[in-house]
Amino acid sequence: MGDVTIKINDNGPLRIEGEVRLLDGEGNPYDLGGKAAISVCRCGASANLPFCDGAHGREGFSSCCRAGG
Numbered sequence: 001m002g003d004v005t006i007k008i009n010d011n012g013p014l015r016i017e018g019e020v021r022l023l024d025g026e027g028n029p030y031d032l033g034g035k036a037a038i039s040v041c042r043c044g045a046s047a048n049l050p051f052c053d054g055a056h057g058r059e060g061f062s063s064c065c066r067a068g069g
């Protein structure tokens with residue numbers, strides 16, 4: 001596997017870029033269909049968990065994380 005970047009989008013999902021395996025709580029892998037990037041829900045409102053479906057915008061999800069200081 002190569003480099004992976006995870007960006008915590010403001011008021012939205014985790015954007016994961018790079019080749020990853022995503023496992024459920026029992027260790028079973030999700031079929032990512034060879035996608036180079038996925039968005040994982042942080043708000044819990046998605047109808048397609050664990051993936052973001054845009055519901056965070058309708059729900060008014062608010063979370064901005066900043067590195068450092």
Ligand code: FES
Pocket residue numbers: 011012013014040041042043044045046051052053054055056057
């Ligand atoms: S973060 Fe997008 S639907 Fe939850």
